[in-house]
Amino acid sequence: MTILNPRIGGMLVGYYRLCPRKAWLSMRGLWMEQESDAVALGRLLDDHSYDRDEKHLTIDAEAPDGTELVGKVDRTNLKNGVLHETKKGRACEDSHRWQVRFYLWLLYLNGVTRSNGHPFTGQLDYPLLRRTEPVTLDAEHITELATTVSAIRAIADQETPPPRLGKRSFCTKCAFEELCYG
Amino acid sequence: MKRPHYLFSSGRLRRQHNTLCLERTTGERLPDDAPDDEGLPSAEADGARSPFPVEAVDSLYLFGEIDINSKLVTFLGQQGIPTFFYDYYGNYTATLFPREGQLSGRLRVDQARHYLSGKRRLVLARAFVEAALFNIERVIKYYQPRLVGEEQAAVQATLVELKKDREALPLTVDIHTLMAVEGRIRDRYYRLWPHFLGPEVAARFPFNKRERRPPSNELNALISFGNSLCYSTVLRQIYRTALDPTIAYLHEPGDRRFSLALDLAEVFKPLLVDRMIFRLLKTGELNPKHFEKYLGGCYLTEAGRKIVVSHWDERLSQTVQHRTMNKKVSYERLMRHECYKLVRHLCDPVGDLYQGFHMWW
Numbered sequence: 001m002t003i004l005n006p007r008i009g010g011m012l013v014g015y016y017r018l019c020p021r022k023a024w025l026s027m028r029g030l031w032m033e034q035e036s037d038a039v040a041l042g043r044l045l046d047d048h049s050y051d052r053d054e055k056h057l058t059i060d061a062e063a064p065d066g067t068e069l070v071g072k073v074d075r076t077n078l079k080n081g082v083l084h085e086t087k088k089g090r091a092c093e094d095s096h097r098w099q100v101r102f103y104l105w106l107l108y109l110n111g112v113t114r115s116n117g118h119p120f121t122g123q124l125d126y127p128l129l130r131r132t133e134p135v136t137l138d139a140e141h142i143t144e145l146a147t148t149v150s151a152i153r154a155i156a157d158q159e160t161p162p163p164r165l166g167k168r169s170f171c172t173k174c175a176f177e178e179l180c181y182g
Numbered sequence: 183m184k185r186p187h188y189l190f191s192s193g194r195l196r197r198q199h200n201t202l203c204l205e206r207t208t209g210e211r212l213p214d215d216a217p218d219d220e221g222l223p224s225a226e227a228d229g230a231r232s233p234f235p236v237e238a239v240d241s242l243y244l245f246g247e248i249d250i251n252s253k254l255v256t257f258l259g260q261q262g263i264p265t266f267f268y269d270y271y272g273n274y275t276a277t278l279f280p281r282e283g284q285l286s287g288r289l290r291v292d293q294a295r296h297y298l299s300g301k302r303r304l305v306l307a308r309a310f311v312e313a314a315l316f317n318i319e320r321v322i323k324y325y326q327p328r329l330v331g332e333e334q335a336a337v338q339a340t341l342v343e344l345k346k347d348r349e350a351l352p353l354t355v356d357i358h359t360l361m362a363v364e365g366r367i368r369d370r371y372y373r374l375w376p377h378f379l380g381p382e383v384a385a386r387f388p389f390n391k392r393e394r395r396p397p398s399n400e401l402n403a404l405i406s407f408g409n410s411l412c413y414s415t416v417l418r419q420i421y422r423t424a425l426d427p428t429i430a431y432l433h434e435p436g437d438r439r440f441s442l443a444l445d446l447a448e449v450f451k452p453l454l455v456d457r458m459i460f461r462l463l464k465t466g467e468l469n470p471k472h473f474e475k476y477l478g479g480c481y482l483t484e485a486g487r488k489i490v491v492s493h494w495d496e497r498l499s500q501t502v503q504h505r506t507m508n509k510k511v512s513y514e515r516l517m518r519h520e521c522y523k524l525v526r527h528l529c530d531p532v533g534d535l536y537q538g539f540h541m542w543w
């Protein structure tokens with residue numbers, strides 16, 4: 001049984017970079033986020049930060065392998081050509097970066113640039129830490145993203161879930177902990 | 183912290199602004215005795231109002247005669263609060279479920295697939311019975327050291343018989359024979375109850391065999407009421423997962439209630455319900471005046487029900503140290519883990535075989 005044409009979003013890419021099992025479970029509709037206080041806090045933070053800016057922009061694109069891609073960007077600054085992603089803390093920072101790169105890639109696939117011809121850039125915002133971090137997309141990242149998307153598509157077709165990570169210190173903070181270990 | 187709320191009073195439960203409020207009524211509530219019953223509230227509001235915060239409500243248990251309107255139903259739906267209704271006698275009658283919160287089409291298909299294949303269904307059904315048997319043995323072994331003489335001999339003999347039943351489990355070829363083994367196990371187990379209760383309590387509460395609809399004596403009434411609490415607690419956990427409560431393995435889907443809750447409750451009844459009953463009777467918290475007989479049956483009085491429910495609620499929040507998660511987990515949460523184990527089995531029956539919950543203490 002296959003999931004026909006899965007729509008892959010930025011959060012799923014982030015999940016996959018963290019733990020393929022988490023990506024597989026959430027593609028099956030097995031969500032654990034409603035249980036997690038950390039996720040609820042993150043959502044609240046996104047809702048209440050940067051209220052004056054344009055928020056929640058949706059971008060669609062098609063990957064080179066034909067997969068439908070969709071991105072919901074937390075916040076955009078179109079004048080300066082920056083896509084922002086709001087995060088609570090810097091744990092799992094690498095997966096956050098890939099999420100922003102994924103959004104930048106969507107613009108790249110659509111051929112969207114700033115009015116002066118330069119590509120958009122990304123930025124991770126940590127309002128609680130009062131810090132920001134720039135994120136850019138280079139050629140290497142583009143290849144990597146294409147591979148990641150194909151890999152996600154491949155696990156979507158998998159009958160059984162990928163194995164647990166088995167890193168207890170890491171997994172105890174995951175919303176899916178009880179679903180995997182309970 | 184969200185908790186289940188148990189309402190024993192009668193009155194009107196309403197949405198007030200963005201929270202819940204119970205407007206109490208006075209007067210005795212009588213069961214179906216009015217020939218011209220028009221469904222109107224059977225008592226007048228006495229002006230007493232108890233507002234309580236909706237944020238703290240995990241689920242509602244209504245034991246009184248409660249009026250509701252669609253505004254409240256919508257509100258409970260938005261807040262994701264399941265509401266369980268009980269009739270005058272304390273029998274579970276209905277659940278008001280919010281529109282499905284958690285949905286996974288793929289999981290539901292897997293659930294059905296495991297039901298349709300006789301082999302796969304048997305694997306799960308056996309696991310439920312096996313775990314129930316293990317926990318029954320645990321309860322027996324807990325009380326065994328206190329018994330002497332004839333009683334001790336009876337327990338020993340039963341343990342031997344149960345061992346035979348355990349060996350019979352893998353040989354069962356269909357659900358029918360499995361159910362027969364399960365019934366046999368329960369029979370043997372119930373026959374030991376007078377020993378566990380001790381001569382004094384057993385004399386006050388005679389118990390021959392399990393009878394329901396209506397329960398024939400005090401112990402049967404307690405078992406029925408306790409089981410229905412266990413059942414609805416499991417159900418409210420299933421509801422928080424993507425599992426479909428109607429597709430079950432040991433019980434036939436659709437027979438009586440949400441059958442999956444019956445399957446999972448089977449595993450927890452010895453630990454939670456049976457030990458609660460022993461405790462309440464042996465400490466004298468419950469005594470004969472908490473029961474009343476009518477219509478050929480025996481039922482708990484309202485005061486008796488309150489004692490059982492408050493004890494049940496307390497028991498659910500007790501914690502044990504979980505062995506693989508390495509943290510404290512409440513009894514209620516163990517039921518949720520059971521749902522997750524089932525989800526894992528349904529996703530990957532080979533790599534993540536379901537093994538029912540075994541008491542480890």
